[in-house]
Amino acid sequence: MKATTELRSVIVAVLFGFLVVCVFVSHSIHANLASERHGQKVAIDESMSKIELTGLEQYVDALIERGIAQHTIPGVTVSIVKDDKVVLLKGYGFSDVSSQKMVNPRTTLFRIGSITKTMTAIAVMQLVEQGKLALDVDINEYLTEFKIPDTFEEPITIAALLSHRAGFEEADAGNLLSSQAEEVLSTSQYLVTYMPSRVWPVGYNMSYSNYGFGLLGYLVELKSGLDLATYMEQHIFSPLGMHNTTLREPLGSEATSMQRALQAHLATGYFKDTVGRNLAKPFEFIGHIGGAGAVSATAENMALYMRSLLQERRGLISPSTDSVMKQRLYDDRALATGVVHGMFEGNLRGYKYYHHSGATLTFSANMVVFPEIQLGIFIASNMVGGAAQLADFLPRAILNKYYKSLPIQIDESPQLGAYNQFMTAPIVKRKLEEYTGSWLSTRRSYSQLEKVSALDSSVIISLDAQGQLVMRRLGSHTKFVLKRLKENVFQAQSEKGSIFYFYPDSSGEITRFSASMWSGDYEKVSLSHSPFFFYFVMVLASLLSLSTLLLTSFQKRRAKTHHIFKKVTRIVAGLLLLTVIGFIFMNSGLVLDEYNFLINFPTLEVKLLLCLVLVIAPLTLVKVVGLAYIWRHEESGMLYKIHYSMFTLSCFSFLYVFWVWNAIGFNYVN
Incomplete structure (x- = not known):
């Protein structure tokens, strides 16, 4: 018995010793691997820091000059920062074509549009540091002159506004920009007058919102006691030496207007007309919602700003706050579009970057910073369209030329303290058919006339002949296959490998998705509410209107008299055709x-075009009354009776789709 006990003790001791050795060896291996990985990272960092952008100026010159020639861009300004140094600062073309005034990157001010939002976010976080604002507090606790309606149970917070997750519809057509200084409202007046509806619970969807950042700018004013332009001057622009940057606009008043010295260096904005001419346009005022996009700046000043962004926003906030600003406030889509305190994040060739573009009707700009390789690129032009394409292309072209691709490493673990409010559902094995359908961007109007602009933003997901899930935009022949990575997560086999997250509703049905390439989520819509159905009804109603005019014209020659219903039919057919033609012209940009x-x-x-729709409505009711008369009238042939009935039904469908897209009503008269 004693021998057995001793034997057991020896065995236990041996096993314990073996376990200790295994743990030690495992720890050593992991330590060596970690050291090796760290060594690799250091080696990568060192190799990246040693990269010299040889021939950068000549390379950028060639790209810009080709873009200017291809798109007839009046002027372009560029600044590039590397390792805390400005390695390229240059202007191309004209800041004003008529006077042949050249672009000077040190003195010419360009509108940077929504890049302003990145500055507004910093201003907000400065006040958060001071304890004057809090990320998770209901913003109605700060607002005094007005309140945001409690449409949903969850209140809107600063975190939601910074992440474009407040749930506002987009309703700024015709009020975001103004060409007349006297039309500019105070920020509070604008926010009250043009308050969009809340259409989604807080955190549910990501939908880019100018109004949301207008609210953030207003909160800065309320809690700092300064107007936003003054606050930016004192707490962002001056500390960085950005003396040729301003949120002010040429309003005429000496107290609040842009300095005359800066006005003299404003680039003229140009708008390309339908025949390709660049037309000079007046200054576009956006000061009533300045926090969303009112800044004008030089390329040299934007280089100073990028240097600060690449160095933990030095001179503006503490390193700890900078670290917070690089983290998402919502953690439900690690691979898809991420907004980190007013900036979008992404990966290009394996390098993490933060960026924001900006545009008015006559200016376009883009800013991209790569902290890992200490590279920042800013480009702006006094035109949109092809200029915006150039602004998007330049940073990618530079990285493709000078930096080798690294494997993308993405941490999908939830972030500490994230505001995770998205809807969850049990994982089930889904058929690909469940992801098909017609989808519309959540960045659209739901209650206003401008909802019709979403007709051009539809996405169709279907199955191809091989049974693959295919995505394409309505009216486009370009399509790409979606490859399933895991439950409800797909990756495009083109479109730069974008990731798509699909979300089920409370019943388990897939109703929306988010992507890593668009500034908003997409929701599934029924066939009757889809753009396809709208255009189908338009085409069908047009064909029946045309055939009605031909048929009644033929009958008019044979009959001596016509009853009132045939006359009404001809009038409706003419008005409907006129409406369709007018809509096609406006939708194509072919307007006066x-x-x-x-x-x-x-x-x-x-308004005149939509009044035609209002006239068609009562005349369609007259046609309905005439159905009984037509079917009882013995002289009318069967073909005419069927045609009359089909045309009447198409008129109802015509009115229905215009109602669905908010084009029937009096909301557009005011």
């Missing part, structure tokens, strides 16, 4: 003045 159409929407021509 496209710039005026966009900045003053809805214009008089829009």
Whole structure:
């Protein structure tokens, strides 16, 4: 018995010793691997820091000059920062074509549009540091002159606004920009007058919102006691030496207007008309919602700003706050579009970057910073369209030329303290058919006339002949296959490998998705509410209207008299065709003045066109009354009776789709 006990003790001791040795060896291996990985990272960092952008100026010159020639861009300004140094600062073309005034990157001010939002976010976080604002507090606790309606149980917070997750619809057509200084409202007046509806619970969808950042700018004013332009000057621009940057606009008043010295160096904005001419346009005012996009700046000053962003926003906030600002406030889509305190994040060739683009109707800009390789790129032009494409292309082209691809490593673990409010559902094995359908961007109007602009943003997901899930935009022949990575997560086999997260509703049905390439989520819509159905009804109603005019014209020659219903039918057919033609022209941008159409929407021509729809409505009711008469009238042939009935039904469908897209009603008259 004693021998057995001793034997057991020896065995236990041996096993214990073996376990200790295994743990030690395992720890050594992991330590060596970690050291090796760290060594690799250090080696990568060192190799990246040693990269010299040889021939950068010549390379950028060639890209910009080719873009200017291809898109007839008036002027471009560029600044590039590397390792805390400005390695390229240059202007191209004209800041004003008529006077042949050249772009000077040190003195010429360009509108940077929504890049302003990145500055507004910093201003907010400065006040958070001071304890004057809090990320998770209901913003109604700060608002005094007005309140945001409690449409949903969850209150809107600063965290939601910084992440574009407040749930606002987009309703800024015709009021975001103004060409007249006297039309500019105070920020509080604008926020009250043009308050969009809350259409989603807080955190549910990501939908880019100018109004949301207008609110953030207003909160900065309320809690700092300064107007936003003054606050930016004192707490962001001056500390960084950005003396040629301003949130002010040429309003005429000496007290609040942009300094005359800066006004003299403003680039003229240009709008390309339907025949390709660049038309000079007046200054676009956006000061009433300045926190969303009112800044004007030089490329040199934007280089100073990028240097600060690459160095933990030095001179503006503490390193700990900078670290917070690089983290998402919502953790439900690690691989898809991420907004980190007013900036979008992503990966390009394996390098993490933060960026924001900006645009008005006459200016476009883009800013991208890569902290790992200490590279920042800013580009702006005094035109949109092709210039915006160039602004998006330049950073990618530079990285593709000078940096080798690294494997993308993404940590999907939830972030500490994240505001995770997205809807969850049990994991089930889904058929690909469940992801098919017609989808519309959540960045659209739901209650206003401008909802019709979403007709061009539809996405169709279907199965191809091989049974693969395929995505394409309505009206586009370009499509790409979605490959399933895991439950409800797909990756595009093109579109730069974008990731798509699909979400089920409370019943388990897939109803929306988010992507890593668009500034908003997408929701599934029924066939009757889809753009496809709208265009189908338009085409069908047009064909029946045309055939009605031909048929009644033929009958008019044979009959001496016509009853009232046939006359009404001809009138409705003519009005419907006129409406369709007018809609096609407006949807194609073929209007009397496209710039005026966009900045003053809805214009008089829009209102007149929609009045035709209002006239068609009562006349359609007359046609319904005439159905009984037509079917009883013995002289009318069967073909005419069927055609009359089909045309009447198409008129109802026509009115229905215009109602669905908010184009019937009096909301566009005011």
